[in-house]
Amino acid sequence: MARAYNFSPGPAALPEAVLRQAQAEMLEFGDAGASIVELSHRGPEFLEVARQTEADLRTLLAIPDDYAVVFTAGGATTIQALLPLNFAAPGQAVDYVLTGHWGKTAWKQARPVADARIAATSEAGGFRDLPPRAEWTLSPDAAYVHVTANETIHGVEFRDIPDVGDVPLIADFSSSIASEPLDISRFGAIYAGAQKNLGPVGIAVLIVRRDLLARSGQPRAPIFDYRAQLEAESMLNTPPSWNWYMLGLTVRWMLGQGGVAAFAERNARKAALLYAAIDESGGFYRNDVAPAARSRMNVPFFLHDEALNEAFLADARAAGLVSLKGHRVLGGMRASIYNAMPEAGVQALADFMRDFQGRHG
Ligand SMILES: Cc1ncc(COP(=O)(O)O)c(C=O)c1O
Missing domain, CATH: 3.90.1150.10 (Aspartate Aminotransferase, domain 1)
Incomplete structure (x- = not known):
């Protein structure tokens, strides 16, 4: 059977080499006597997969040491919902720049728990352009400014990182992470669902400057608390271990490609x-x-x-x-x-x- 060229937006094509390695390791991972997806996430095999994956991701994306990495289930949408719970005080303003469907989704996720403001939007023009930075209305008291680095549906991408002053910039990189070098230090946080450029669906990544984690945020269950997640090394509950492993293979493949x-x-x-x-x-x-x-x-x-x-x-x-x-x-x-x-x-x-x-x- 010939594999087609697959232009799916996500879940998206995975490198054939990654699929073949996963296939080869499907029945037995190393000499573990079982597949990685059948083993405890607290066992030595998976802990090594998790450690290596984070190390490789840090190398691939040049993640600065003062940024933490959280691996999480629930996709980018869940991260969108948890951003204001973790990083905004009750009732605090958060600014959203809407450049397409996903920016709007992020804003909707924040609305129930924050004063989610639209700092700029290109919706009137059908999301065919970026609103000029000079026309953004930013709130000086905002907990953060949120942008969508690349709009997967509307096909609109920021080609420069916008300057938003001292307020942390948070960006959804779901559909463009690892596609080119990025100065992560310009952001308070970036995040991505894995299923486009990082691997399979079922896992997402949040890369967050550690000082933001000191914010008290809003009342929330530990499972929704990124500090608690980090203390538990993203294993507060059973993580999506197969997806994490596949993400690790994909990241290693990208490193091997240059x-x-x-x-x-x-x-x-x-x-x-x-x-x-x-x-x-x-x-x-x-x-x-x-x-x-x-x-x-x-x-x-x-x-x-x-x-x-x-x-x-x-x-x-x-x-x-x-x-x-x-x-x-x-x-x-x-x-x-x-x-x-x-x-x-x-x-x-x-x-x-x-x-x-x-x-x-
Ligand atoms: C830019 C962007 N943000 C967020 C999402 C939502 O991601 P998820 O389905 O992982 O929640 C998508 C999904 O396609 C996306 O393309």
């Missing part, structure tokens, strides 16, 4: 290829995002004639290109081209698009 600097170059080339196929199509294909804000990871595009959508998807599938259907919020198409998508996959898609246009243009 790390984030190597992926930054590849990702820039991949994005350029795909946007060229769209922009040079003379309107047959269209991406509506302002060029300076275009995502390198998620490329939504539309056919000039929507009646061709089904044929496009069916022909793409036949050509070994899958998961190109756009999100229901936008319609059209979307190609997600995370680190595990090889340049050959994007080239194949660009070639297919030109061929399809030749037959239907």
Whole structure:
């Protein structure tokens, strides 16, 4: 069976080498006599997986020592809900910059427990651009400012880290973590669900400056308390050990490929290829995002004639290109081209698009 080029937004394509290693270790992990997913998370095998994974992630992302790493179930959405509980006092202002669906989701998660303000939004323009920094209304008393580094559905990405002064900046990097070098010291915290660029669904990562953990936050159960989670080394309850192990394999694969600097170059080339196929199509294909804000990871595009959508998807599938259907919020198409998508996959898609246009243009 041939594996297709899979453009799924998440859960997304994993490196084949990672899948093969997981397959080889599925029945027996090392000489443990059992799979890693069958062993206690408190046993020596899993504790070593967890230790190595954090060490590798720290190397990959150049995480400064004064930042803690929490591995957690519940996805990025749960982190969004826990941010104000952990880092804002009851009733304190928190500022959200909305540049797409996920920024809005984050803001909604905060609303029940904080004075969640919209500092800026590009919703009126259909989330096709970033609101200019000069037009943000930031609250001096805010506990933090939240941005979405890359909007997975709308295909809008911050290309520079916005300056928000002394208020900690918290960013959702779910769909762009590890895609290029990042100065984490510019953030109070960053977080990501793993299922796009870090591994499988079922685990998420929060990287947080330790001084933020000293904040008392709001009344919450220990399981929702990142301090308690860290004291328990992210094992306050049974962690998603299989997902954690898979994340570790994926991170090690990225290190072996040359790390984030190597992926930054590849990702820039991949994005350029795909946007060229769209922009040079003379309107047959269209991406509506302002060029300076275009995502390198998620490329939504539309056919000039929507009646061709089904044929496009069916022909793409036949050509070994899958998961190109756009999100229901936008319609059209979307190609997600995370680190595990090889340049050959994007080239194949660009070639297919030109061929399809030749037959239907
Ligand atoms: C940018 C971004 N933030 C948050 C989420 C929600 O993540 P989860 O499903 O892990 O809660 C997603 C999911 O696609 C996303 O793309």
